[in-house]
Amino acid sequence: MSACTDRLLLYCRAGFEQECAAEILERAAALGVAGQVEARPEAAFVVFVPNTAENLLPLRKRLRFASLTFARQLIFTTAPALELPVGDRISVLLNCARRLSERFSTLVLDYPDTNQGKRLSTFVRKFAPLFRQALERSTRLDDPQAPRLHLFWLSSAAAYVGLSIPGNSSPWPLGIPRLKLPRGAPSRSTLKLEEAFQTFLENPPQALRPGLTAVDLGAAPGGWTWQLVRRHIHTVAVDNGPLDPALLESGLVEHRRTDGFRYRPAKPVDWLVCDMLEQPARIAALVGDWLARGWCRHAIFNLKLPMKKRYEEVQRCRSLIEARLRPKGIRCRLAFKQLYHDRAEVTGYATLS
């Protein structure tokens, strides 16, 4: 990784800059790195600048993208190249890129996920092949071990040039997986669980083998159950509301019209998934309980965040689950991510180790 990078660029959902900033400040401090954050409201990105440039080193070595909840992408970068001259953007950007590395695995052109950012998409689409051609003349763009090169456009005259590390960043442009609503899925919510599987599980996911068992709490109309059924996972769908009849005809679904907080599985299942609209702390306590009692091995659950103190709320939910498991000596990997298909929510993933 190039020594030229001196700051971090993190993409996030517009409106969640404060949470993203609070998280990176805390995470960097835990790795011994003090710094400042530049975060404009609704900008959909934040920049973390360590107090001294060398201080980026511990973050390069030890900051894990998967451990960040509010960041959609993690880029090592420098101050943006401003005032890119209209006739000569390419050479300014090439110079920046060459200072970062001589080889890349690929080139990614991004912009903030905002209405203003989206207006840059046409410009970016036209610019990409021109820049790629110029880049290929002087650097290698096909080394899978090398970092990805990102141009993150703020306007057609200003862009960050930076690097992301395969395996420690999002693989998707803008940090957003492009998922199409599958035909036959009973609700758009189905995309949340699909994205969660793609985000948290290795590929191909061992934990989603056909023949496994699951409970879906707050299942109606059945978008999450649909994701399980299409993987041939036997599912108990718990909800007082109606389920899509096609799911019931699959022969893989049992519908239980009862309260998800009172439901008890007849025997342990592989998966608990939970999308009930409830206070986050109540959901976290419930998930902790299922894991502590050995009722499930893996869980994916949605936490609907309050208007304020959203970062603190996620930390509180994490602590609740950990506090439930610790006295029993149960080891668990726990991760939270604000997914693209989440709104004012985050998705949690827990798996016993």
Ligand SMILES: C[S@@+](CC[C@H](N)C(=O)[O-])C[C@H]1O[C@@H](n2cnc3c(N)ncnc32)[C@H](O)[C@@H]1O
């Ligand atoms: C956001 S919807 C779930 C959507 C579903 N995941 C899908 O993909 O179609 C929330 C559901 O939680 C259910 N729910 C809320 N509180 C519940 C509870 N205490 N017990 C069972 N279901 C509950 C509601 O009836 C509602 O159907």
